[in-house]
Amino acid sequence: MISSRRRPTAMISRLGRQEGELIDRSRRLSFTFNGVEHRGFDGDTIVSALMAEGERIFSRSFKYHRPRSVLSATFHDPGCIVQVGDEPNVRAAHRRLRDGMAVEAQTGWPSLRYDVGAANQLVGRFIGAGFYYKTFIKPQRLWPTYEKVLQRFAAGGRVQASSPHGTYDKRYAHPDVLVAGGGPAGMAAALGAADAGANVILVEEEYELGGHLRFGGSEDLVALRELRDEVGAHAGIEVMTNSVVTGRYDDNWVAVLQRELPQVAERLVKARAKTLVVASGLIERPYVFEGNDLPGVMLSTAARRLVNLYAVKPGQQAVVFAANESGQAAAADLDRVGVEVLKVVDPASGGELVRALGRGQLEQVELGDGSIVDCDLLVTAVGWTAPTLLVNMAGDRPRYDERAARFVPGGALPDTVLATGGIVGDGPLQALVAHGRATGTAAAHRALGRADSIDIPELEPAPHPALFRARTHGIVDYSEDVYSKDLVAAAREGYDSVELLKRYTTATMGPSQGKLETINTVAVLAEATGRSIEETGTTVWRPPYAPISLGALAGRILEPVRYSPMQPWHDSHGAKPIVAGQWIRPEHYGDAAAEVRNVRENVGIIDVSPLGKLDLRGPDVSKLLNFVYVNKWSKLDVGSVRYGVMCGEDGVVIDDGVTGRLAADHYFMSTTSSGAQAVHEWVENWLQTSFPSWQVHVTSMVSAYASINIAGPRSRELLGRLVPDVDLSPESFSYMQVRTGTIAGVPGCHMWRIGFTGELSFEIHVPAGYGLYVWERLMSDGKDLGVGPFGLEAQRVMRLEKGHFIVGQDTDGVTQALSAGLDWLVKLDKEDFAGKPELVWQHERGDGMRLVGLQPSDTHLVPAEASQIVSPSGAIEGRITSSRFSPTIGRSICLGLVSARLAVAGTVVTVKLPDGRHVPATVMEHHAHFDPEGSRLRG
């Protein structure tokens, strides 16, 4: 079915030296394509090297698996997307050849030339517009099969999970002026701005500056060298090539993607430009006719690029359909390098292109007069598309210029965005450069806050014939295999708005994202509905302009990872790390249950450095505490600490902790580890915005102090060995008190007698630099007491044995204070505190959930956390919030939130396990499963 002829390599070959060629003929590179060895030159693109070696087919099309070759010879060429090594979706008409590259076609099974999927061509009329919606919907049970089939036939490369992580980076830049586009107008704009004293970033998508000058004639090349030299010599201009401006956001926040930097795969530059100059040039658009995707059919700029930049002869015998100067120039280039130009068809003098014929590649062209021309190259030049993305993102809407037959900026730009070059209008080189220079100067003046009195010369789009489709139907969207007849059919089905049509047919939604396709889609729709292009309108350009890898978006990971000063000890003593917010903490040191037993019997120490710690100073601290905590703080003596709970204004528990009074006007607040930052903000918010007259100074001490909890019946003896200046005896340092003194020779340490674990314990805050030292002293000096470290897991078990709840674990985003069992703590007779009205009403209603201690009847069954508590009818009555097996009392224990009516000691509730089993559990009198009287704690 498909032509198996292969042109002899010699027929498409490397030309002799071209004046503007980018290749370095002294540097030969070797690479493979589908496993076959090839050679090219430094400076080649993957595609130019392959074409020089006679290859013509680089991919198979998405739906019908038609062979595809070069169309535009740019980054956005839809037929030139390949796999290179482990990198999928490489734009091969853009990507520079490197020695040793392993290039593979991404589509085509079993091979590019004999693609079985190409049989789709024969049934093409059944795969028309909306075929996914119509074909693969029913029956549902076949979807897994459909998916497998579709994946095999769809384009897209292979992602290899084993690939090493590349290095991606981010940079922040603050240019006065950013110029998007490094053609003649963009270079002139950069020079105009830099000469006016601005710092300029000039961004160019290709590997070198110059735009269309690069593939022009001698005069263009002379002008190019002059401009490029001037730009290169200007200290005020930073040039970024092989880089693309992917979007412009609020306040000229401009995203620039830099590709293939030394040691860096991609870098995302976030530039805050005072002014942005859009010089994005023009994109040549394809013509719609039968056979317009045959290998051998290409745009005039593609032919000129291949010849002039890469010295590649794109064919032997050519027909040129030339509606403009670019077509004439391409014909002249081809003629110069020895391509036989059989016919130059000029639509202005009645010339008409009807169809291209050939099996697998171009063989003949049919013209309007009925003549058939044998040829292997058809070059079309039918007009331009202005890539208006960046001006659109600045609020401008494109306007259709009928004289020029293209969409142009609508003229509604903010002062901080200017446009120049082809996107604005056409003209000889001098006119483009003059417009660019003046625009750049104006941009600099605006950026630098000078009076803007620059006279910018006129630049108008030149008249151009409106050529979109021949009398035959052809491909509109090469990436998605959408034909013009599909669009006509879709319009007939009622999809006659351009936004609907786009989504129904997927036209403009492929890898080239409408850069080549949008205008023809609009034109075909206009024709099908009998409207003008202006009435039909265009789809909106959306960022990013070119694909950005996820690696570049992620960039360098800037999220901090926090370790306590004792981390080296944990690392060398077998701690199993666990991620807790930003912190890495020890979960256990091998055996959490043994750690629990050691604390209960001897003494253990735990690193609690991530605890939130706020130093509060000033005469009004007690007012602040009275407001942010639900309980009373006016009568806290110096040397005492108190437990407090904070609620939001909705009465929901947001944090808890203890605060101690170190001196008359000096308090020290501890918060939960995860709530440290939020509480700091919460406190500052009230102080700054509601009570600015209160004199309180708040300082976060989280990383200033290392914190250790020493817990267990021997903790007093252990700490006593290291503290010479504080009497630790229960008579002078009782439960809920705080002292400041010296630990192991380190002065200025705070010691609190509190106990999350339910044991006699001391929480010490040591200046962070001495944290590791004090920890090691506790371990060495307590050896005979049986001291051992314990991790978060043992602490969780012990606090559950003791019935202490954890905010966010045993409460959730709607748990008000009384539901958390804090009736004893909440003082509704206080004048005011955060969340008071809601708690007054909750108290009056008596409704909501209640936190209770629960014990399953099966003493060895630990219901998974979040297991539901259900009524006999199956209604949800609550859930298990925490559950563990207690090594201390030898049974399973839980905390749970249950409906208020079930929160009565002795009630047996039904717990529904994740596997569906229902098991009974008893509501306990206390939250605490162990030592509810607190005799150990207070000892």
Place this chain on the structure above:
Amino acid sequence: MIRIPCPNCGPRNSSEFSYFGELGSRPAPDAVDPAHWRHYLYDKKNPAGWTTEKWYHASGCRKFFAIERNTLTNDVKSGRPFGVESSSEESS
């Protein structure tokens, strides 16, 4: 990304700030009924146009301040710190 004019630090990227919503006033807790309190908690005007908002320079000076922002255009008028003088109008 829009820029927020911090009255202490000048214009900075909005990613340095925390947004605390429209500026409202807190009803007196003893006299309020549930409807009014929940209006204060949950009901936002969310106008299509100019609104006054509270922002916090979390990654900077750690100061709260008010700005006027146009929700349609993201135009922002200069920030104003909270002070003793303005406290009576911002919090009843």
